[in-house]
Amino acid sequence: MSSPSPLLRRGALGLTAALLALSLFTTPAHAAKSPKAKVDRIEVLQRSAAVKVPVLANDLRLGKLRKVKLKASGTARIKLKVVKVKGVPHLKVRPAKSTKPGKYKVVYTARTAAGMVTKSKLVITVVTPAPAGVRTDDGVLDTVAEFTEALTVAPEYDGEITYDRKNYKHWNAGLLPKDGCDTRREVLLAEATILPAVGTKCALTGGQWISAYDGAVITDAGKVDLDHMVPLSEAHDSGAWAWDAARREAYANDQGDPRSLVGVSATSNRSKSDRDPAEWMPPLATATCRYLSDWVATKYRWSLALDQAEKASITSHTACAATEVAPVTVVPRPEAGVTALR
Numbered sequence: 190m191s192s193p194s195p196l197l198r199r200g201a202l203g204l205t206a207a208l209l210a211l212s213l214f215t216t217p218a219h220a221a222k223s224p225k226a227k228v229d230r231i232e233v234l235q236r237s238a239a240v241k242v243p244v245l246a247n248d249l250r251l252g253k254l255r256k257v258k259l260k261a262s263g264t265a266r267i268k269l270k271v272v273k274v275k276g277v278p279h280l281k282v283r284p285a286k287s288t289k290p291g292k293y294k295v296v297y298t299a300r301t302a303a304g305m306v307t308k309s310k311l312v313i314t315v316v317t318p319a320p321a322g323v324r325t326d327d328g329v330l331d332t333v334a335e336f337t338e339a340l341t342v343a344p345e346y347d348g349e350i351t352y353d354r355k356n357y358k359h360w361n362a363g364l365l366p367k368d369g370c371d372t373r374r375e376v377l378l379a380e381a382t383i384l385p386a387v388g389t390k391c392a393l394t395g396g397q398w399i400s401a402y403d404g405a406v407i408t409d410a411g412k413v414d415l416d417h418m419v420p421l422s423e424a425h426d427s428g429a430w431a432w433d434a435a436r437r438e439a440y441a442n443d444q445g446d447p448r449s450l451v452g453v454s455a456t457s458n459r460s461k462s463d464r465d466p467a468e469w470m471p472p473l474a475t476a477t478c479r480y481l482s483d484w485v486a487t488k489y490r491w492s493l494a495l496d497q498a499e500k501a502s503i504t505s506h507t508a509c510a511a512t513e514v515a516p517v518t519v520v521p522r523p524e525a526g527v528t529a530l531r
């Protein structure tokens with residue numbers, strides 16, 4: 190399989206055109222010499238080699254570029270440099286090894302020899318590359334069908350290392366160990382549609398949450414269950430049985446991806462219990478595709494397998510095949526020395 194071009198798609202989107210059209214009406218006459226910010230978008234694969242993108246050509250027609258000034262925002266993990274390719278200024282973009290998939294923005298100004306200054310924006314989406322051998326339309330994993338295809342298929346584990354909830358320690362102290370809030374409350378604070386008041390020992394009062402599985406509006410934190418998207422015992426049977434205690438705890442308290450833990454109504458959480466999509470789907474019909482998208486993303490993030498029935502069930506939701514799955518950061522497996530709990 191030939192490796193896909195790291196520069197996958199670019200060019201102005203409809204939104205850009207709309208913004209530019211709008212700017213025609215909002216640009217004061219005296220500023221006519223300095224065209225408004227233009228936006229370009231690229232997708233680069235995680236861990237790809239550097240990609241060179243021409244500095245937005247808007248002003249090249251107006252004369253040679255004298256200076257390009259970078260003012261990067263949200264790009265701490267993306268290396269940027271202005272280079273010349275055949276005399277044409279380019280931005281050299283390279284995600285660091287640790288760069289997480291997601292969207293990053295760069296704002297830069299360019300000054301031409303004639304003194305014209307333009308401000309431009311580059312939106313860099315770092316995407317999840319497809320592993321070798323997985324067929325995709327464009328080398329990028331970004332749909333439910335593609336993630337489903339990329340996941341390992343294996344029967345659910347039925348060996349001697351039996352599932353025990355207490356071997357998946359949760360909730361722990363969370364991202365902020367000293368704030369008095371455990372993982373559950375940290376996530377509830379992050380997901381609240383109206384923030385609750387936070388009292389001593391992180392007691393939560395008031396606030397509002399919307400349960401993604403059934404649409405229930407909940408105004409009492411005590412009635413929000415924090416659900417593992419892929420339930421602990423389902424994870425165990427899908428590969429986590431072989432993990433050590435630290436990885437299990439990391440999984441059980443995962444705040445590295447907002448899809449892993451989700452605040453939902455207690456009734457929907459209890460009806461879901463430890464079931465996978467072959468056995469349970471959210472009661473809210475409009476939640477189907479989002480649920481499958483988040484499910485395959487979480488399995489992929491943690492390198493968990495699908496069983497045959499589960500894969501068949503996900504695939505049977507043909508309306509969701511093309512549903513987008515936002516980029517996923519895979520949690521690396523420990524190199525060696527993994528001792529399974531017994």
Ligand SMILES: [Ca+2]
Nearest residue numbers: 325326329331
């Ligand atoms: Ca794709």
Ligand SMILES: [Ca+2]
Nearest residue numbers: 362363365370
């Ligand atoms: Ca905490």
Ligand SMILES: [Ca+2]
Nearest residue numbers: 345465496499
């Ligand atoms: Ca399963």
